[in-house]
Amino acid sequence: MIRVLVAKPGLDGHDRGAKVIARALRDGGMEVVYTGLHQTPEQIVDAALQEDVDVLALSILSGAHPTLVPRIMELVKQNHMDDMLVLLGGIIPDDDVEPMLQTGVARVFGPGTDTKDIVDYIREHVRDHD
């Protein structure tokens, strides 16, 4: 069973996209922990640690990814959670994709991504334990 945490860091108040992803992953046979809006990096990484998820899927629409994502990745490393796959979605300008990947994010999914592609990507990159 693949476990995923879908998290919304920062202050933007829109979680329609995150909910669509959560539902698509559930329909893809995954267990999805959803933590709601306005999460701090500390809250997100702590939840990922306690829930022992295989994948952390971040949704950021506010433009705050250049500060939020490096902080999250720093906490991930501090907690030795390097075996967790981190994905980023939302509104990420093209020029920002490479710097995001540099922090350790495995893949950035932009607006209009087919949810099936995300499900397939996770299946290909996470070992199912069962």
Next chain:
Amino acid sequence: MTDVDSLAQGIQHQQKRAIARGLSWIERDQQLGKDLVRTLFPLAGHAHVIGITGAPGVGKSTLVNRLALALRSQGQRIGILAVDPSSPFSGGAILGDRIRMQDSVMDEGVFMRSLATRGHLGGLSRATFGAVTLLDAAGFDSVLIETVGAGQSEVEVMQLAHSTVVVQAPGLGDDIQAIKAGILEIGQIFVVNKADHEGADHTVRAIRGMLTLGLEHLDWFPPILKTVAERDEGTDAVIRALQDHRAYLQESGQWARMRADQTTHIIELAVRDWAEEALRAARSDANWDKWHEDVLTGRRDAAHVATEVVRRRLAWD
């Protein structure tokens, strides 16, 4: 030191990562998880295990959040297990209980894990017994189990919890709903949440009416308490009732009896695991086809073959 021993040690030292990993092993229901539960079992038996059950939407998660914070303020360390249903179609699940537990799960003294039922009926997941044992062994003073939104048959929590809190809300059904057997018979504490809504007193009366029908002879009569968990009203009374119930269980000897029942349960589990393993080994044994043939033709009966399977397994062990 084996993997199981070193993880068990991390769990005893209350390392979050070890606790989280251990819970994953137990959820996967594989050998490592079973070995871990058996290793941790003797260290458990101290935590007050509290079940929170009730229909969907009555406010179970919000109440769990309040109870966890109140117990924290007494200096307790709290483990929370929240169970949500798996989809019967995809096998996936959305586990959303953290949303309403933001305040408590931020606290360093609270560890919270979401569990999916993974096809198990009864309101819990198959892993819940092992998960409770792990959190208990990790030294959490109270373990709160929130069941799936339960109807009338999700009563399994009463076998695991020392104290079961049945949560209701006004306006969810007429008196007939309250009188129905099942969920109302398992509560040691009743909570009417959303008590600021119309009809709360009516719901309290309906529950009281049902309880006085058959429980007069009991030495613990379940209190019926009103709360507004959203505004943290009535939480203290629930905490007091839980403490009273714990004291009652200890004085009456029921606390010790439940521990004895769990010991029986874990021995049964171990026997069943061993038998399943023996069967698995037999099926890949070179003699399997011959045994099959023997039983099919009546040369030997199935019990005779079973004896041989067990004997071979014992020799192997």
